[in-house]
Each structure stands twice: as C-alpha cells, then as structure tokens.
Amino acid sequence: MTQFNHQVVWITGASSGIGEALAVAFSKAGAKLILSSRNQAELERVQSLCQGESLVLPLDVTDEAAMPALVKRAHEWQGKIDFLINNAGISQRSSCLKTDMSTYRHLFEVDVFGQIALTKLVLPIMIEQGSGHLAVTSSVAGKIGVPFRTGYSAAKHAMMGFFDALRTEVAHQSIKVTTITPGYIRTNISANAVVGDGSAYAVEDTDIRKGMSANECADVILKGLAKHKPEIAVGRGAEMHALWLKRLFPKVVFKMAAKRFHQTAAENDFK
Numbered sequence: 001m002t003q004f005n006h007q008v009v010w011i012t013g014a015s016s017g018i019g020e021a022l023a024v025a026f027s028k029a030g031a032k033l034i035l036s037s038r039n040q041a042e043l044e045r046v047q048s049l050c051q052g053e054s055l056v057l058p059l060d061v062t063d064e065a066a067m068p069a070l071v072k073r074a075h076e077w078q079g080k081i082d083f084l085i086n087n088a089g090i091s092q093r094s095s096c097l098k099t100d101m102s103t104y105r106h107l108f109e110v111d112v113f114g115q116i117a118l119t120k121l122v123l124p125i126m127i128e129q130g131s132g133h134l135a136v137t138s139s140v141a142g143k144i145g146v147p148f149r150t151g152y153s154a155a156k157h158a159m160m161g162f163f164d165a166l167r168t169e170v171a172h173q174s175i176k177v178t179t180i181t182p183g184y185i186r187t188n189i190s191a192n193a194v195v196g197d198g199s200a201y202a203v204e205d206t207d208i209r210k211g212m213s214a215n216e217c218a219d220v221i222l223k224g225l226a227k228h229k230p231e232i233a234v235g236r237g238a239e240m241h242a243l244w245l246k247r248l249f250p251k252v253v254f255k256m257a258a259k260r261f262h263q264t265a266a267e268n269d270f271k
C-alpha cells in the first residue's frame with residue numbers, strides 16, 4: 001500500500017499498542033510520521049521499527065500550555081500536517097461508587113480535553129492548506145455503556161459527539177473526519193487503565209488478551225482512512241455485533257451489559 005506516500009501523519013499515543021502499530025503500518029505505506037506520547041524512549045523504540053522519515057515529538061496531551069510550541073514544531077518539520085490521529089488514551093476499571101472525582105477528571109483530561117485542545121491547534125493549519133484528515137480512536141465503549149468504565153464510556157461517547165459535530169463544520173473546507181471504534185484489541189490498555197483512586201489497574205483482562213492484534217487493527221484502520229470513511233469499526237469479538245444490536249434493540253444490549261457487570265464483578269475485586 002502506498003496511498004500515504006509523502007503524507008505527514010501525526011499520531012498521538014504512538015509509543016504502544018494501536019498507535020505503535022499504526023506508526024509501523026503508515027511508514028510502510030510511505031507516510032512521514034510525527035510520533036507523540038509522554039515516553040520518549042518508547043517513541044524512539046517505535047521510530048526504530050518504522051521506515052522512512054519520522055520525528056519523535058514527546059507530548060503529554062494534558063499539558064495544554066506546551067501544545068502551541070509543539071504544534072509549531074510539527075508543522076515546520078515538513079511544512080504541512082496531512083493527518084492527525086488522536087489516539088492517546090487511558091481506560092478505567094472501577095465502579096462509579098468507588099471512583100474519585102479526581103479520577104473522572106483525569107480520564108476526561110486525557111481522553112477528551114487533550115484531543116480537543118490538539119485538534120483545535122492543528123485544524124487552522126489544515127484549513128490554510130485546504131486539506132487534512134482528523135481522526136480519533138474512540139471505542140465500542142463510545143457507543144455502548146460498559147460496566148466499570150463509566151468515566152471511559154462517557155469520555156469516548158464525548159469524542160464521538162465532538163468529532164461527528166466537527167465533521168459537519170469542516171466538510172466544506174475539504175477536511176475529513178473519521179471516528180474509529182475498536183472492540184477488544186490486544187494492547188496494554190487494561191494494564192494501563194486506572195482504578196477508582198487513579199492508580200494503575202495493572203492487569204491484562206482476558207477480553208484484551210483474546211482480542212484482535214494491534215497490527216491487524218492498524219491494517220483495517222489504514223484501509224478505512226485511505227477510503228476516507230467517516231466511521232471505522234474494528235474488532236472481531238461479540239462486542240462488534242453489539243454495535244448494530246444497540247441501534248435496533250437497545251434494551252437487549254442494556255440487559256447484556258448489566259449481566260456482564262455481574263460476571264465481571266464476580267471475577268474481580270471491584271464491585
């Protein structure tokens with residue numbers, strides 16, 4: 001695939017999982033990459049796996065004050081930004097009753113406000129160019145409420161709403177917007193998830209372990225982006241069927257999710 005030849009693709013959350021796999025896949029497809037997340041050493045490891053030109057640009061998406069200078073650097077690197085893939089994110093494993101407000105706020109800082117802040121700074125560059133493609137890695141949890149992820153589901157629903165609304169505003173300026181809806185993908189997402197007090201869950205969930213590989217996921221995403229799809233659903237488990245079931249029979253999905261709450265609570269400490 002060479003659809004992305006000479007395209008400048010900025011990926012956040014590029015140090016691990018889906019972001020890492022996207023970086024490798026985009027580089028094979030001819031793109032020039034800007035790799036961002038907090039961990040510079042891990043970004044450099046990912047850079048070493050990529051072909052072609054790339055720029056490691058460490059960025060904490062919660063550090064809004066640092067963003068203008070980083071966006072300037074990213075823009076100056078090749079004089080354009082063709083894609084911004086808002087992929088950085090953290091998940092949650094804790095019941096509502098046991099989740100501190102500070103943890104909810106942190107989830108929203110990373111999963112919502114960080115993506116909005118960066119998008120707002122990159123959008124004027126794309127408008128000036130007369131082209132560009134914005135994407136966000138939301139989740140099945142951005143379409144369906146999932147137990148022990150009240151904050152995460154809320155954040156991912158917020159991103160669906162934000163980017164669907166943004167699409168309506170920028171379509172006439174030739175800017176494309178894609179929401180990505182992964183199911184269970186085999187990454188560090190559950191290990192890096194936060195529990196109620198904000199500390200790390202540090203467990204690899206069975207669903208994640210049995211999920212689609214990050215490389216397979218990245219291939220599906222690249223094919224969808226190449227076709228300018230507004231929505232890309234990617235995964236291979238029963239959770240993908242729940243997406244259309246929710247539209248047609250929402251009550252069935254609410255019941256299934258509640259049953260899942262009891263199963264998950266029985267298997268774990270969090271109730």
Ligand SMILES: NC(=O)c1ccc[n+]([C@@H]2O[C@H](COP(=O)([O-])OP(=O)(O)OC[C@H]3O[C@@H](n4cnc5c(N)ncnc54)[C@H](OP(=O)(O)O)[C@@H]3O)[C@@H](O)[C@H]2O)c1
Binds near residue numbers: 038110185192
């Ligand atoms: N895996 C799944 O099953 C699944 C399903 C649906 C949606 N998703 C979404 O996919 C995206 C990627 O997750 P993943 O599965 O690849 O998990 P992952 O392996 O844990 O990767 C998460 C990435 O986000 C970065 N990140 C976390 N906090 C950040 C911050 N404050 N600033 C900048 N970067 C930050 C991490 O890098 P640093 O630690 O270096 O900052 C890492 O590169 C997330 O948005 C996640 O919600 C995943």
